Structures are given as C-alpha cells and as structure tokens.
Amino acid sequence: xxxxxxxxxxxxxxxxxxxxxxxxxxxxxxxxxxxxxxxxxxxxxxxxxxxxxxxxxxxxxxxxxxxxxxxxxxxxxxxxxxxxxxxxxxxxxxxxxxxxxxxxxxxxxxxxxxxxxxxxxxxxxxxxxxxxxxxxxxxxxxxxxxxxxx
Amino acid sequence: xxxxxxxxxxxxxxxxxxxxxxxxxxxxxxxxxxxxxxxxxxxxxxxxxxxxxxxxxxxxxxxxxxxxxxxxxxxxxxxxxxxxxxxxxxxxxxxxxxxxxxxxxxxxxxxxxxxxxxxxxxxxxxxxxxxxxxxxxxxxxxxxxxxxxx
Numbered sequence: 581x582x583x584x585x586x587x588x589x590x591x592x593x594x595x596x597x598x599x600x601x602x603x604x605x606x607x608x609x610x611x612x613x614x615x616x617x618x619x620x621x622x623x624x625x626x627x628x629x630x631x632x633x634x635x636x637x638x639x640x641x642x643x644x645x646x647x648x649x650x651x652x653x654x655x656x657x658x659x660x661x662x663x664x665x666x667x668x669x670x671x672x673x674x675x676x677x678x679x680x681x682x683x684x685x686x687x688x689x690x691x692x693x694x695x696x697x698x699x700x701x702x703x704x705x706x707x708x709x710x711x712x713x714x715x716x717x718x719x720x721x722x723x724x725x726x727x728x729x730x
Numbered sequence: 731x732x733x734x735x736x737x738x739x740x741x742x743x744x745x746x747x748x749x750x751x752x753x754x755x756x757x758x759x760x761x762x763x764x765x766x767x768x769x770x771x772x773x774x775x776x777x778x779x780x781x782x783x784x785x786x787x788x789x790x791x792x793x794x795x796x797x798x799x800x801x802x803x804x805x806x807x808x809x810x811x812x813x814x815x816x817x818x819x820x821x822x823x824x825x826x827x828x829x830x831x832x833x834x835x836x837x838x839x840x841x842x843x844x845x846x847x848x849x850x851x852x853x854x855x856x857x858x859x860x861x862x863x864x865x866x867x868x869x870x871x872x873x874x875x876x877x878x879x880x
Binding site: 597 | 751760761768769770772775782800803805808810811814841847849852854864865867868871872873877878879880
C-alpha cells in the first residue's frame with residue numbers, strides 16, 4: 581500500500597483534485613474537469629489567504645484524497661476561533677479503507693494546533709453515509725445547514 | 731425610530747455585542763459579559779483578517795444587532811468563493827421588527843459584491859423560529875450541520 585502523506589495542495593495537484601470533485605453524484609452536475617482555469621484562479625485565492633489550508637492525501641505520488649480547512653476567528657463562545665472543513669473527497673478506488681477518517685483526524689489535529697475550539701462542517705442531507713461517518717468521528721449533527729446560491 | 735445604519739464593529743461596540751451574545755438561551759451558557767478580555771483578543775484576530783466582516787446595526791448610536799460575514803475561497807462549484815454568516819444577534823427590544831432581515835440582506839448584498847456565489851450558515855436545531863426566518867429569506871435547509879468541540 582505504501583505510506584500515506586498529507587500535504588498542502590499545489591497547482592500540479594489540481595487535475596486530480598478536480599477529478600475527485602467531479603466524480604460524485606452532486607459534483608458531476610457542477611464541476612468542469614475539462615476546464616481548469618476557474619480552479620487555478622481559485623487556487624491563487626486560497627494561496628493568498630493564510631487562513632486557508634487546502635491539502636491532498638498522497639500515496640506513492642498519487643493524489644487519493646483532499647479537503648479544505650478554514651480558520652475563522654469569532655466573538656461567540658468567549659472569543660473562540662473555529663475551523664470549517666469543506667470539500668472532503670476520497671478517490672473512488674480508496675473509499676472504505678479508512679482514508680477519510682485519517683483526513684478528518686488530520687483536520688481535527690491541525691485545528692487544535694491552530695488554537696481552534698470548535699470544528700464544523702456541513703454535509704448535503706442526501707449524503708447519509710457521510711453523516712454516519714462524521715458521527716463515528718465524534719461530530720454531532722446539532723445544526724441545520726442553510727445555503728443560498730447567488 | 732430613526733435611521734438604521736450597518737457598519738464595521740469596533741472595540742467600543744464590544745460590551746453591546748457581547749451582551750447580545752449572552753442574552754440568548756444558548757449563549758447564556760457559554761458567554762462571559764463581565765470579562766471582555768477574550769472578546770478583545772478575538773476582535774484583534776478579526777481585524778487582522780481581511781476576509782472577516784464583523785458588523786453592527788446601529789440606530790441613534792445604539793447597537794441593536796450584529797453579525798459576522800466570512801469570505802472563503804474554494805475549488806468546488808468551479809472555484810466558487812462562498813460567504814459564511816455567523817453570530818447573528820438582534821437586541822431583545824428589536825426582535826420581530828424586520829431588523830434581522832435587513833442584516834441578512836446586507837450580508838447577501840455584501841457577499842455578492844465580494845464575488846461570492848454561495849452564502850451559507852448553520853443554525854442550532856433548537857432555533858426553529860430562526861429556520862423559518864432563513865427560509866423566508868430564500869435559504870434552503872439542504873445540509874446537516876456537524877460540530878465537534880475541541
């Protein structure tokens with residue numbers, strides 16, 4: 581199997597990341613893996629913001645997972661800084677092997693190191709398996725997640 | 731009634747903001763309005779991050795509402811930047827008068843001006859009235875909101 585590494589994503593990883601974003605019942609409708617230009621522009625924005633941590637999981641030089649961690653300061657909870665996890669994806673060949681748990685644990689550990697007192701994420705209500713997964717990792721589905729497209 | 735203004739929060743606004751955070755069934759358990767030091771430290775973190783927009787709603791020099799808007803770049807949705815709304819509070823004397831809608835509309839308009847393609851927020855499942863409010867404003871409760879305390 582080889583060792584798993586988790587490291588910051590670079591432009592060279594974009595094709596693999598976007599392929600994972602698109603290889604998903606929801607992502608297939610909204611991603612454009614044949615046109616990477618908007619993703620390159622977004623990567624520039626991510627790299628310009630020190631509170632963004634876009635990472636890939638890599639085994640034997642192959643990108644097999646990704647997630648984005650964002651650190652958000654705030655006043656509530658006595659001035660608690662929180663972390664938000666977005667865009668968790670595992671390559672189809674690697675699902676069910678514990679990689680998702682490893683990535684989320686990396687995000688939790690990193691959030692703690694960065695002084696966060698809360699980690700949060702939202703998951704589409706259709707992703708029932710993902711909900712069980714997050715609950716096993718200690719998360720509580722205590723909130724409704726509202727979205728509005730502009 | 732006087733005109734409503736929405737402007738960036740300053741340290742002078744902290745006592746009023748923290749009083750609103752604490753004047754709430756959930757906030758009463760976790761805020762410390764008698765000790766502003768952790769909130770001042772958090773305000774420094776907010777002011778140091780150009781992607782944070784902590785605002786107050788003011789009428790006749792009185793702070794009557796607050797919210798925090800965070801701009802998060804990302805790869806998914808073809809490189810869409812999103813906005814996250816946190817810590818929406820309306821002074822108890824001002825609830826039911828449309829101020830919450832004005833604040834959220836400010837957040838939506840600002841998100842659009844900042845190039846966001848999505849606005850999102852989570853709301854504790856016990857805040858049933860808030861859920862109806864967000865749905866009236868066009869939000870969809872499409873996601874489960876997971877939290878983990880560290």
